[in-house]
Amino acid sequence: xxxxxxxxxxxxxxxxxxxxxxxxxxxxxxxxxxxxxxxxxxxxxxxxxxxxxxxxxxxxxxxxxxxxxxxxxxxxxxxxxxxxxxxxxxxxxxxxxxxxxxxxxxxxxxxxxxxxxxxxxxxxxxxxxxxxxxxxxxxxxxxxxxxxxxxxxxxxxxxxxxxxxxxxxxxxxxxxxxxxxxxxxxxxxxxxxxxxxxxxxxxxxxxxxxxxxxxxxxxxxxxxxxxxxxxxxxxxxxxxxxxxxxxxxxxxxxxxxxxxxxxxxxxxxxxxxxxxxxxxxxxxxxxxxxxxxxxxxxxxxxxxxxxxxxxxxxxxxxxxxxxxxxxxxxxxxxxxxxxxxxxxxxxxxxxxxxxxxxxxxxxxxxxxxxxxx
Numbered sequence: 001x002x003x004x005x006x007x008x009x010x011x012x013x014x015x016x017x018x019x020x021x022x023x024x025x026x027x028x029x030x031x032x033x034x035x036x037x038x039x040x041x042x043x044x045x046x047x048x049x050x051x052x053x054x055x056x057x058x059x060x061x062x063x064x065x066x067x068x069x070x071x072x073x074x075x076x077x078x079x080x081x082x083x084x085x086x087x088x089x090x091x092x093x094x095x096x097x098x099x100x101x102x103x104x105x106x107x108x109x110x111x112x113x114x115x116x117x118x119x120x121x122x123x124x125x126x127x128x129x130x131x132x133x134x135x136x137x138x139x140x141x142x143x144x145x146x147x148x149x150x151x152x153x154x155x156x157x158x159x160x161x162x163x164x165x166x167x168x169x170x171x172x173x174x175x176x177x178x179x180x181x182x183x184x185x186x187x188x189x190x191x192x193x194x195x196x197x198x199x200x201x202x203x204x205x206x207x208x209x210x211x212x213x214x215x216x217x218x219x220x221x222x223x224x225x226x227x228x229x230x231x232x233x234x235x236x237x238x239x240x241x242x243x244x245x246x247x248x249x250x251x252x253x254x255x256x257x258x259x260x261x262x263x264x265x266x267x268x269x270x271x272x273x274x275x276x277x278x279x280x281x282x283x284x285x286x287x288x289x290x291x292x293x294x295x296x297x298x299x300x301x302x303x304x305x306x307x308x309x310x311x312x313x314x315x316x317x318x319x320x321x322x323x324x325x326x327x328x329x330x331x332x333x334x335x336x337x338x339x340x341x342x343x344x345x346x347x348x349x350x351x352x353x354x355x356x357x358x359x360x361x362x363x364x365x366x367x368x369x370x371x372x373x
Contacts, residue, residue, distance in 0.1 A: 001227075003234040005135055006241045008153040012133060012230055014223070018048055018160040021056055024094065024119055027156055037092040037119075038082050040105040042069075045097040045123055048163060052096065052121065059085040063104065068267030070100045070139050072148075078108035082116075089113045095154075098124030098171070099131030099271065103149070106137030110152035120154040123163035125175025126272055129182060129229040130250075132157045134237040140266055144330045145258040151242055159226065161219055174272025176307050181252050181279060182229040184300055185348050190228060191303060196221055198306050248351050252342040253278030259327035264317035276309035281366055286343030288362045289352060296344055313369040321367035339363070 001012040013019070013027070025035040037058050041049035042065040049060055061081035063074045082091065093116055095105030102120050109118040122132035138149020167175075176194075183190035233250065240247040257278030261269060280301050286292025301311060310316070318324055328339055338353045354360055 001230060001234065003133070003153075003238055005153045005237055008135065008155075008241075010133065010135075010153045010155065010157060010234075012157045012159065012234070014159045014161070014227065016160065016162050018052055018121060018123075018163060019158045021052055021054060021058065024052070024156070024158075028092065028117070028119070035092060036087060036090060037094050038078075038085055038087055039094050039096060040078055040081075040101060040108075041096040042066075042101055045101070048121070048123060049096045052094075063101070065097075065100070066267050067100060067140070067261070067271065070104060070266070072139060072141065074104050075108050075139055078105060079112055082108070082112050087112070087116065089116060092117045092119060094119045094121065096121045096123065098122070098127040102127055102131045102154075103137050103146070104139060106135070106152050106154065107139060107148075107150055110137055110150045115152070118152065118154045119156045119158070121158045121160065123160070124167060124171050125164060125226075126171070126178050127175075128159045128226050129175060130178040130233065132159070133230055133233050134247075134250075135241065143262055143266065145261055145266065147330075153237075153241075159230075161223060161226075164219070164222075170270055170273075173276075173308060174270040177253075177272035177276040177279070177304070177309065179225060179229055180300070180304060180307075181250075181275060182232055183225075184252060184279070184344050185249055186228065186232050187347055188296070188299070190225075191299065193221070193225055193228075195303060195306075197225065248340070249342055249349050252344070252349050253280075253282050255328060255331055255339065255341050256281040256324075258331060259324045260315055260318055262327040262330070263319040263323045264315075269317055273309060276304050276307075277311055277313075277315055280304065280309075280311040281313065282341060282343045284366050285341055285352075285363065286345070288366075289343065289359070291350065291352065292344045293346060296346065300344060313366070318367075321364055324367050325364070 003010045039049045039060045042063045044065045046062050061078050093105050093109035095101045109116050120132045122128045135151045135153030137152050138146045141147040183194050253275045257274035260274045283297035287297050335353050340353050342349050342351050
């Protein structure tokens with residue numbers, strides 16, 4: 001797949017195995033020995049980075065894993081490693097991991113010597129379906145999710161499906177939420193396709209059984225879902241790289257979800273689990289505003305429950321409605337000081353700006369659990 005994002009061009013490569021350094025070098029057009037990379041991984045993907053590097057002895061920066069380490073200190077570590085390795089503007093940053101590594105490595109690449117070439121090897125479901133494509137980079141600051149960042153699409157993105165077999169259940173759930181989010185935007189037939197992933201396993205309704213079954217069985221349906229999600233996101237970002245219009249739809253569930261992450265303490269709940277909870281709240285808001293059909297809201301929330309998400313409201317980690325509202329006031333997606341939400345409609349989703357006192361009361365009731373589905 002090839003996507004044109006403004007002045008950037010991103011190539012997405014699907015494969016079974018992780019790419020070796022020679023393939024990455026060849027795909028970038030480097031001759032033997034010309035590639036000067038810095039590999040960036042975390043504690044979970046160190047072994048994958050070693051496999052990619054082989055015996056080349058290229059420099060490797062290993063960060064602490066987890067959302068709680070998505071901060072300026074991690075960016076500084078990457079920049080320090082690049083400087084120590086003597087990388088110039090012709091250097092290549094290669095991020096190996098999920099969404100956190102992609103965001104951190106991408107941001108560091110965008111500011112090192114005013115911009116170096118960037119390659120991502122996505123090893124998690126969340127990274128594959130969402131974070132690795134589209135060029136959003138950044139880190140958390142002052143307790144606010146992704147407060148600092150840039151738009152800097154990777155030149156090449158690799159999606160090696162074998163890496164999914166190493167994921168713990170929590171990472172599967174984090175990525176599945178973003179997959180479901182994309183399916184809501186793309187139509188009910190995509191939601192039905194994702195349901196096939198669940199009902200097609202030998203363990204049926206057992207959520208643990210689902211993840212174990214996917215790890216050990218043919219992944220064709222899963223690959224088709226991932227490819228479809230990448231195609232949809234790529235098409236949206238091609239039209240709107242800097243999120244001035246249609247790309248806002250990709251924030252379905254995120255205004256609620258980011259507030260929950262911040263209220264709980266960044267890293268206490270996974271991004272995907274927070275987004276799933278946020279999508280459920282978005283369905284409630286859409287129903288109350290007369291935008292989301294009740295039947296579609298039920299279909300979406302029932303699918304998420306089958307995948308084991310906690311959709312309870314108030315959420316156990318929310319800290320209460322006031323805490324969530326305060327977190328939302330720091331959200332980047334505000335418009336003229338008003339809160340912006342994405343809610344499902346009949347076939348996809350649309351954005352709404354809460355402007356009236358009555359609309360804000362509806363929001364407060366949702367956060368208090370008064371309209372919990």
